Amino acid sequence: MKVAIFPGCVAATEQYACELATREVLRELGVEVVEVPGFTCCGWPLQNVGTVSWVYLAARNLALAAEKGVPLVTLCNVCNRLFYEAKSLMAGSPELREKISALLKEEGRGPLDGAEILHPLELFHDRIGVEEIKKRVKKPLKGLKLAAHTGCQAIRPRKLRTIDDPEHPQKLVRLVEALGAQSPHYPEALDCCGAYLFYTRKDASLTLAGEKVEAAQNWGYDGMVTVCSSGHRMLDGKQDSAATTIGKALNLPVVYYTQLLGLALGLSPERLGLQLNRSPVKNLMGKIG
Amino acid sequence: MSGITDQLRATKPQPELVDKFYGVVEKLKLENPFHCFQCFKCTSGCTSFRLTEIMPHAFVNFVRLGFVEDMMRSELLWACCQCLKCKERCPQEVAPVDVIFLLRRMTVSSGSEIPEDLSKIIMNVTETGFIQGTQTVKVGDTSVDREKLGLSSLEIPNAEKFRSVLMKAMEEQME
Numbered sequence: 001m002k003v004a005i006f007p008g009c010v011a012a013t014e015q016y017a018c019e020l021a022t023r024e025v026l027r028e029l030g031v032e033v034v035e036v037p038g039f040t041c042c043g044w045p046l047q048n049v050g051t052v053s054w055v056y057l058a059a060r061n062l063a064l065a066a067e068k069g070v071p072l073v074t075l076c077n078v079c080n081r082l083f084y085e086a087k088s089l090m091a092g093s094p095e096l097r098e099k100i101s102a103l104l105k106e107e108g109r110g111p112l113d114g115a116e117i118l119h120p121l122e123l124f125h126d127r128i129g130v131e132e133i134k135k136r137v138k139k140p141l142k143g144l145k146l147a148a149h150t151g152c153q154a155i156r157p158r159k160l161r162t163i164d165d166p167e168h169p170q171k172l173v174r175l176v177e178a179l180g181a182q183s184p185h186y187p188e189a190l191d192c193c194g195a196y197l198f199y200t201r202k203d204a205s206l207t208l209a210g211e212k213v214e215a216a217q218n219w220g221y222d223g224m225v226t227v228c229s230s231g232h233r234m235l236d237g238k239q240d241s242a243a244t245t246i247g248k249a250l251n252l253p254v255v256y257y258t259q260l261l262g263l264a265l266g267l268s269p270e271r272l273g274l275q276l277n278r279s280p281v282k283n284l285m286g287k288i289g
Numbered sequence: 290m291s292g293i294t295d296q297l298r299a300t301k302p303q304p305e306l307v308d309k310f311y312g313v314v315e316k317l318k319l320e321n322p323f324h325c326f327q328c329f330k331c332t333s334g335c336t337s338f339r340l341t342e343i344m345p346h347a348f349v350n351f352v353r354l355g356f357v358e359d360m361m362r363s364e365l366l367w368a369c370c371q372c373l374k375c376k377e378r379c380p381q382e383v384a385p386v387d388v389i390f391l392l393r394r395m396t397v398s399s400g401s402e403i404p405e406d407l408s409k410i411i412m413n414v415t416e417t418g419f420i421q422g423t424q425t426v427k428v429g430d431t432s433v434d435r436e437k438l439g440l441s442s443l444e445i446p447n448a449e450k451f452r453s454v455l456m457k458a459m460e461e462q463m464e
Contacts, residue, residue, distance in 0.1 A: 009420040009421065010420075012419060012423070012435075012443055013420070013422065013423045013424055013443070014424045016426065016433070016435060016438050016440060019440055020438060035441065037445075038445050038446050038451075040414075040418030040419060040445060041414045041418060045407065045414050046459070047390060047394075048390070048394065048397060048403065048411065049397050049411060049459065050394055050397070050398065050458075050462055050463065051317060051394065051464065052459075052461040052462070053455065053459040056454070056455065056458040057455070057458075060451075081373075089318075092317065093317050095316060095463070096316070096317065099458075099461055103457065103458050106454050106457070107450055107451060108450075152374070153371075156372070156373035156377040157373055157376045157377045157384075190374075192370050192372040196372075197337070197370040199404065199406040199407040199409075200367040200368070200406070200407055201337075201370075202406070204340040204341060205370070208340070208370065273438070276428060276433070
């Protein structure tokens, strides 16, 4: 199996561990990563500006992967949703489709309908499979109790595409349990990380992130697992600022699923970029032994 | 409705803006706000409503009543966290979040100011293709970046061409 990795702005420019860990585990699992130079932002900020510009960016990135003939794995839930939304808008509006087609042609890009889009949950849960992952585990993560945070943009709206159940997502739970850890019912699983508000209402954004971490901490989870670089940046990267904003002490380890999977596959923490996490992941690794 | 719009200062309904709004809804085949029957399900589950005065059902309703410009001027336009719960759960398949984002685009195309940090990342995308430059991240006493971590460069082949086509895309308005 061959895939391209679409990092999106947050993983590409700041959340380096996300791409590192994804590359490491895919190599270990025998999935070939095809390099696609020239990926940019998915287009999200321009969704506030104009339809043509954001759909152009999305379609351009999809075209780049399509030129290599590989599905594109999105490291950010927002990018994933935007790619589907761009395709859906172009399917519904001949005028938009024509405009985007002309712009892509001008840049020398094509084809318009772009590549297949794969969310990491689809890649690990549906393609590689929970049973296969169970078989590959070398160091079961016994005794860990982890909160599974799938993220809003991956599961909603279901009309656009269904990666997991929008009201009761379970794929990440099963993937965490495949590694030998537990992921018991997490009541705040659907709560928003606040990433989207960061550029317009910083305090509200950090409050959402802080309250989410605080709730998981109060339930006694050993840590939280994420599949989205934007969400991870809020819950791990900005955990300290979020703690200050809500005036509470927060110290919940937050890891990418790929980092957790890598540890269970026996890969070294450094290769998985765990030294780059801002939350106290050492506490979690201490429990793994 | 405090916070959403000041009714004492509300302008008269603006039919030309309403036409523009519905023109885009029609062109892009967005969910039709007219189907809303004001059940408040969107607002009762709204993430941002917990922290701000934003009420998605009110945005939908005021637009239907013709107060498009008032909604474009409302600060609460920028309080949506785009969790998409309103779009997912609406029994009438209305998408308040899409109404809010269309109003944002109309605000930008009318030349009004938008939040500074958002404006900054939009500028960055148009200039570099990303919301920000590659950050240097501290690990203990040292700093790392993509290169030090062995990750490939983010350089865009033929970047000039990319930028010029993107600028052209930004001039092509549908809003």
